[in-house]
Amino acid sequence: MDWSNVTAEDLVEALREVDWSSPPRPLSEFFSRFTVPRSHAKWSSRLKCNLYYYRTNYFLMIIFILGLGFLRRPLAIVAALMTALSIGFLNDSFAATFSEKITRFVRQFSPHLAAKLRAPLSPVIRGRPSKKRTIYICGRPRWVFVLAFSAVSFFLWIVSCGARMVLLALSIGLLATVLHASFRTPNLKARLNTFREEFRAVWRNYSEL
Numbered sequence: 633m634d635w636s637n638v639t640a641e642d643l644v645e646a647l648r649e650v651d652w653s654s655p656p657r658p659l660s661e662f663f664s665r666f667t668v669p670r671s672h673a674k675w676s677s678r679l680k681c682n683l684y685y686y687r688t689n690y691f692l693m694i695i696f697i698l699g700l701g702f703l704r705r706p707l708a709i710v711a712a713l714m715t716a717l718s719i720g721f722l723n724d725s726f727a728a729t730f731s732e733k734i735t736r737f738v739r740q741f742s743p744h745l746a747a748k749l750r751a752p753l754s755p756v757i758r759g760r761p762s763k764k765r766t767i768y769i770c771g772r773p774r775w776v777f778v779l780a781f782s783a784v785s786f787f788l789w790i791v792s793c794g795a796r797m798v799l800l801a802l803s804i805g806l807l808a809t810v811l812h813a814s815f816r817t818p819n820l821k822a823r824l825n826t827f828r829e830e831f832r833a834v835w836r837n838y839s840e841l
Contacts (some may be wrong), residue, residue: 636756717781
């Protein structure tokens with residue numbers, strides 16, 4: 633992939649659709665080699681490549697920094713977890729996996745209720761599934777869970793009085809992410825992994841036809 637031609641909107645869309653269940657990259661690789669980008673174009677390409685390749689590492693790093701800031705405020709930790717879940721629901725793979733695990737857990741106690749938690753069938757147009765399919769979580773549209781978890785987390789932030797702390801911790805986490813992504817030299821493994829995930833996405837779309 634030529635990351636110089638990838639726009640910010642394309643990167644956000646790719647991060648929303650890609651599978652986030654993969655484990656984080658090893659720390660020996662994560663802190664392996666750092667160099668200064670030679671130009672703005674090189675920096676932009678490197679930033680987008682690393683954000684995509686080390687997405688799980690960056691997410692865990694931000695959560696860890698937020699956790700350190702809330703060690704003395706347990707309610708703020710719950711708010712941070714709720715916020716992380718509401719953001720995670722925006723990813724298609726995470727939302728589908730979360731819904732499936734909840735459905736399997738409920739099935740052990742009530743198969744009838746578990747059947748109601750399943751997503752409705754996608755509409756079929758001319759023998760093919762509709763491309764504009766809605767992501768469901770436990771039988772409800774995804775936006776319902778995103779809105780509910782966001783509202784609860786916002787309320788908990790106000791109650792715990794951790795708004796200033798979360799802004800500071802989040803700023804530090806985002807700054808650390810941008811600095812690492814800017815100076816971490818992309819390796820051949822990152823490029824090959826990107827090509828492999830692109831092939832999987834294309835094959836998945838082809839198999840759905």
